[in-house]
Amino acid sequence: MAGRIRRHWKRWLIAGVVTVAVLTTAGPYLYINYIQDEPPAALSLDSPPSASDTSSGNSSGSGEQASGSVEGAWRVGSGSQAGYRVDEVLFGQNVTAVGRTEEVTGDLEIEGDSAVSGTITVDLASVESDSAERDGQFRGRIMNTEQFPAATFELTEPADFGSAPAVNEQVTAEATGDLTIHGETNSVTFELTAQRTADGFRTNGSIPLTFADYGIDAPNFGGITVEDEGSIEFLLTFTSA
Known part of the structure; x- marks a missing residue:
């Protein structure tokens, strides 16, 4: 028995x-x-304006034709977005994590066909993904947003677009500047694309990011392993200052 x-x-x-x-x-x-759900597609100038962008009167449609010159002072307007994209391994399965926020501010000065100065600031504490647990880790031990609440990019060299585009036309330039995250600053260079709108323009780009360069420990937790590198992506709407 x-x-x-x-x-x-x-x-x-x-x-x-x-x-x-x-x-x-x-x-x-x-x-x-x-x-x-599938992760959101990468931000691009083909992305439609967000609801807040449309309601504020900004549009990438033809509408009223903009003047030829874009010289002068510009500011980041509503509907702008910035965030991160990073690959994870979740219990042996490959996934892509994406977090974004519309809490983006900044300014840009254009002389001729070049952006000669500018600063962009992103409120990291407002970045959200599809996981509350991931967001808690991001704001806490990964980014420590209480001590380092923002990420900033400051243009350090002119970005020459070659010409002022017509409405809906896209032009590209190489942008170089200082990226500050988690209290660490590094010089970065990346491709920047701009698109003219009826009353301003939009810019889009992606900045490769190695966590160790900014003193960020590998953000692994609870069965999730995160790659050592990711990217910052942005889609910014500029209106006249």
């Missing part, structure tokens, strides 16, 4: 271990591939 009980107990124990193993491997797979 006792032997039969031990054998049954062993069977139940083995079955329990197998069940846990299946749930551990199959659960994340099913969630990621069949339940979780």
Whole structure:
């Protein structure tokens, strides 16, 4: 009798271990591939204006034709977005994490066909993804937004676009400046694309980011392993200052 009980107990124990193993491997797979939404597409000038951008009167449609010159002072307007994109491994499954905010401010000075100065500031504490747990880790031990609440980019060299585009036309330039995150500053260079609108312009770009360069520990937690590199993406709407 006792032997039969031990054998049954062993069977139940083995079955329990197998069940846990299946749930551990199959659960994340099913969630990621069949339940979780696809990550947002990368920000681009093909992205439609957000609701706040449209309501403020900014549009990338043809509308009233803008004048030829874009010289002067400009400021970041409503509908602008910035955030991060990074690859993760969630319990053995590859996923892409995306967090964004519209809490972006800044200014830009244009002389001729070049942006000669400018500063962009992003409120990191307002960045949100599709996971409250990830957002808590981002604001807490990863970015420590209480001590370092903002990320800033300051243009240090003129970005020459070559010409003032017509409405809806896109032009590109190489932008170089100082990126400050988590209390650390590094010089970065990346491609910047601009598109003329009826009453201003929009700019878009992506800045590669290596966490160690900014004193950020590898943000791994709770079965999630994060790559050592990611990117900052932005889509900014500028209106006349």
